[in-house]
Amino acid sequence: MANPANRSGESVGRIELICGPMFSGKSTALIRKLSAAADGGATVIACKPARDTRYATDRIVTHDGAGITACEITGADDLLGRARDADVVGIDEFHFFDMPVVDACIAMADEGKRAICAGVDLDHRGEMFDVMEAVSKKADDVERLTATCAACGAVATFTQRLVESDDRIVVGGAGDYEPRCESCFDRGSAKGSR
Numbered sequence: 618m619a620n621p622a623n624r625s626g627e628s629v630g631r632i633e634l635i636c637g638p639m640f641s642g643k644s645t646a647l648i649r650k651l652s653a654a655a656d657g658g659a660t661v662i663a664c665k666p667a668r669d670t671r672y673a674t675d676r677i678v679t680h681d682g683a684g685i686t687a688c689e690i691t692g693a694d695d696l697l698g699r700a701r702d703a704d705v706v707g708i709d710e711f712h713f714f715d716m717p718v719v720d721a722c723i724a725m726a727d728e729g730k731r732a733i734c735a736g737v738d739l740d741h742r743g744e745m746f747d748v749m750e751a752v753s754k755k756a757d758d759v760e761r762l763t764a765t766c767a768a769c770g771a772v773a774t775f776t777q778r779l780v781e782s783d784d785r786i787v788v789g790g791a792g793d794y795e796p797r798c799e800s801c802f803d804r805g806s807a808k809g810s811r
């Protein structure tokens with residue numbers, strides 16, 4: 618668990634995680650939390666990986682087009698530098714990052730910051746992304762969102778990849794992926810083992 622460094626009650630550091638399949642509203646939930654914190658007077662910063670080229674380059678956008686201004690970061694050092702003066706730090710598409718970014722979140726929480734991470738928990742094979750597993754173990758609060766299965770309408774916790782690729786991460790949106798329930802999720806349909 619993140620250890621609150623500041624026990625004065627003014628600013629207690631913590632790590633919050635929002636996870637689930639694609640199209641489960643993670644970015645919307647992140648934007649809502651960041652907006653609420655900003656409305657409350659906190660200095661808020663939103664970050665996303667520089668490799669996420671969907672829709673816009675300097676904004677976190679949801680699939681329905683809503684968004685807030687975000688800076689693109691390349692990794693842990695970049696994150697810590699950008700977040701220096703912030704009270705609340707939102708990080709979208711967390712599954713795209715490497716393990717040092719988890720350490721950066723722990724460091725920020727220890728400094729009294731609130732780090733809010735959002736990302737896809739399960740990859741196209743239905744296996745947890747390493748970085749998501751690591752941050753979930755350190756999170757003070759985990760919000761698991763679900764989507765609606767595109768095949769049958771049941772609760773979806775998996776993301777089906779519709780395009781063939783050998784890469785574990787393929788940046789895409791509607792048309793490349795769709796949410797599926799456990800029954801409709803096909804682990805073997807995506808080509809490649811990693």
Ligand SMILES: [Zn+2]
Pocket residue numbers: 766767768769770771797798799800801802
């Ligand atoms: Zn289904």
